Amino acid sequence: xxxxxYFRNHLxxxxxxxxxxxxxxxVDAFRKLDGxxxxxxxxxxxxxxxxxxxxxxxxxxxxxxxxxxxxQQRVRELDELIxxxxxxxxxxxxxxxxxxxGIPNLPHESVPVGKxxxxxxxxxxxxxxxxxxxxxxxxxxxxxxxGILDFERAAKITGARFVVxxxxxxxxxxxxxxxxxxxxxxxxxxxxxxxxxxxxxxxxYCTGNLPKFEADLFKLQGTDYYLAPTAEVPVTxxxxxxxxxxxxxxxxxxxxxxxxxxxxxSYGRDVRGIIRQHQFQKVELVKFSKPxxxxxxxxxxxxxxxxxxxxxxxxxxxxxxxxxDMGVNPAxxxxxxxxxxxxxxxxxxxxxxxxxxxxARRASIRAKSxxxxxxxxxxxxxxxxxxxxxxxxxxxxxxxxxxSVVVPEALRxxxxxxxxxxxx
RNA sequence: GGAGAGGUGGCUGAGUGGUCGAAAGCAGCGGUUUGCUAAACCGUCGUAGGCCUUUAAAGUCUACCGGGGGUUCGAAUCCCCCCCUCUCCGCCA
Numbered sequence: 413x414x415x416x417x418y419f420r421n422h423l424x425x426x427x428x429x430x431x432x433x434x435x436x437x438x439v440d441a442f443r444k445l446d447g448x449x450x451x452x453x454x455x456x457x458x459x460x461x462x463x464x465x466x467x468x469x470x471x472x473x474x475x476x477x478x479x480x481x482x483x484q485q486r487v488r489e490l491d492e493l494i495x496x497x498x499x500x501x502x503x504x505x506x507x508x509x510x511x512x513x514g515i516p517n518l519p520h521e522s523v524p525v526g527k528x529x530x531x532x533x534x535x536x537x538x539x540x541x542x543x544x545x546x547x548x549x550x551x552x553x554x555x556x557x558x559g560i561l562d563f564e565r566a567a568k569i570t571g572a573r574f575v576v577x578x579x580x581x582x583x584x585x586x587x588x589x590x591x592x593x594x595x596x597x598x599x600x601x602x603x604x605x606x607x608x609x610x611x612x613x614x615x616x617y618c619t620g621n622l623p624k625f626e627a628d629l630f631k632l633q634g635t636d637y638y639l640a641p642t643a644e645v646p647v648t649x650x651x652x653x654x655x656x657x658x659x660x661x662x663x664x665x666x667x668x669x670x671x672x673x674x675x676x677x678s679y680g681r682d683v684r685g686i687i688r689q690h691q692f693q694k695v696e697l698v699k700f701s702k703p704x705x706x707x708x709x710x711x712x713x714x715x716x717x718x719x720x721x722x723x724x725x726x727x728x729x730x731x732x733x734x735x736x737d738m739g740v741n742p743a744x745x746x747x748x749x750x751x752x753x754x755x756x757x758x759x760x761x762x763x764x765x766x767x768x769x770x771x772a773r774r775a776s777i778r779a780k781s782x783x784x785x786x787x788x789x790x791x792x793x794x795x796x797x798x799x800x801x802x803x804x805x806x807x808x809x810x811x812x813x814x815x816s817v818v819v820p821e822a823l824r825x826x827x828x829x830x831x832x833x834x835x836x
Numbered sequence: 837g838g839a840g841a842g843g844u845g846g847c848u849g850a851g852u853g854g855u856c857g858a859a860a861g862c863a864g865c866g867g868u869u870u871g872c873u874a875a876a877c878c879g880u881c882g883u884a885g886g887c888c889u890u891u892a893a894a895g896u897c898u899a900c901c902g903g904g905g906g907u908u909c910g911a912a913u914c915c916c917c918c919c920c921u922c923u924c925c926g927c928c929a
Contacts (some may be wrong), residue, residue, distance in 0.1 A: 450886065454887065457897060457898045461896095464910085467909050468854070470854085471855085471909085471910070481909095484909040487910085776883090
C-alpha cells in the first residue's frame with residue numbers, strides 16, 4: 413500500500429518504474445476514480461456539515477422551549493439524501509482501495525531490471541558445488557533408504573506433499589531448528605518469538621497475503637483463522653496498530669514455526685521429495701527498522717542467514733531478484749540458493765526482503781522519538797533458514813558412497829552422533 | 837461451556853443523550869526560571885480523509901471512544917450482534 417499523497421504526486425515516476433516489474437498502472441482509471449471518489453466524499457460531507465449544524469440548532473431551540481418539529485422533519489429528509497451519497501462515496505472508496513492495494517511495491521533503485529529468474533544478479537558465491545567420486549543420490553532415495561523419511565505413510569495419514577521424519581531424520585530437523593535459533597539469538601542479536609500458528613484474516617491482509625493470495629492458504633473451517641504460511645505474518649503483526657519507540661529500532665526477532673501452504677498452481681513442480689510440501693518448518697528472521705537504515709539492515713539480515721549455511725559447510729550463492737522475478741510486496745529481495753547435488757542445481761533456501769513502508773502502512777506500524785512525528789517503520793524479513801530444505805541439502809551434500817550421511821561438525825552436539833546410517 | 841465486570845488519545849483514567857475529539861494526571865515537545873542536574877511555572881501535544889493552497893503550514897469540514905448494525909433531529913453515553921480482556925465456576929494438555 414502506497415502513501416496516497418506520495419502516490420498522487422509521483423504518479424509518472426512510479427508508473428514508469430512499475431513497468432519494469434512489469435505492472436501497468438491504469439493511470440486514467442486511477443485519476444478518474446480518485447476524482448469521482450473525492451467529489452462524492454466532498455458532496456456527502458458538505459451535507460453532513462449542514463445536518464450537524466441544524467441538529468445543534470434544534471438542541472438550542474429545544475432548550476429555549478421552542479417548537480422544532482419542522483426543523484426535525486427537514487433533517488430527516490436531509491438524512492435520506494446523505495444516505496444515498498454515502499453509499500456512493502463508500503462504494504467508490506472501496507473500489508479505489510482495491511485498485512490501490514493491487515498495485516505492487518516500487519522496486520528499489522538497486523534492483524536490476526529483468527524478465528525472469530535468468531536476469532537475477534548474482535552478488536555472492538560461497539564454496540563450490542560438492543564433488544563426489546560416485547553418483548550422488550537425491551534425498552528422496554537417500555531418506556527412505558536410511559529409514560529417516562517416509563512419504564508413503566505420510567500420504568496414508570494425510571496426503572500428498574506431506575512427509576514423516578523418523579528417528580535421526582526427525583532429530584536432524586529438531587537439531588537444525590535449535591542450531592538456527594541458537595546462532596541467531598546468541599550471536600546475531602535476535603529475540604526469539606513463538607507465535608500462534610493460526611492467524612486471522614486482518615493479520616494476513618497487513619502482510620499482503622490477503623486478499624490476493626487466498627488460494628495459497630489453508631483456512632480453518634468455520635473460523636476467521638488460517639494456518640500460517642510463514643512466521644512473517646504473525647511476527648510482523650506483533651506490532652500492528654502500535655507506535656514504537658524510534659530509539660528501540662531496529663527490533664530483531666526470530667521465530668520457529670511450521671508453515672502451511674496449499675501450493676495451488678504449483679502442480680507438477682518439485683513433486684519429488686521434500687522440496688515443496690504443504691507443511692514445512694522454518695526459522696524466520698523479522699526486523700522493524702528506521703527507514704534510513706533499512707537497506708543496511710537488509711544486508712545484515714541476509715548475512716545472518718548466509719552464516720547458517722557457512723557454519724554447516726553448505727555451498728550457496730546469493731542473487732538479487734530482478735524486477736520481473738520479485739514478489740509484489742517487497743522493494744528488494746535477495747534469494748539465497750543452496751547447492752543440491754541430487755538435482756544438480758542451486759535451489760532457493762532463503763528469501764530476504766525489505767518491504768520498506770509497504771506493509772507498515774497497511775498494518776499501521778509506526779515509530780516516534782520525542783520530538784518527531786510518528787512515521788511508518790520499514791519491515792524486513794527472511795528465512796534463516798527453511799529447515800526442510802536445509803535438511804535435504806545436508807543429506808545430499810554429506811552423503812557417502814555407502815548411503816550414510818555425515819553430520820556437519822556444527823550439528824554434532826545437537827545430534828549426539830557424527831553419522832546417520834541406515835537402520836535396516 | 838456457565839455467571840459477572842470491563843474495552844476511551846503514547847500511557848493511566850473521568851465522562852449515562854446536545855455546550856465532548858473528549859476532564860485530569862503521566863510521558864513527549866517549546867519556553868521561563870536556574871552554577872549544573874532536579875524541581876517549579878507557562879504554553880503545546882491524536883489519527884485518517886475532503887476542501888482551500890504550487891507544496892507545506894495555517895484554516896475549515898467529515899469520520900473515528902474494541903468491531904458491525906440500530907434507535908434519535910442529535911450517541912463515547914441507549915438497544916442488538918460479534919470480538920477481546922479480567923474475576924469466579926465447570927472441563928481440560
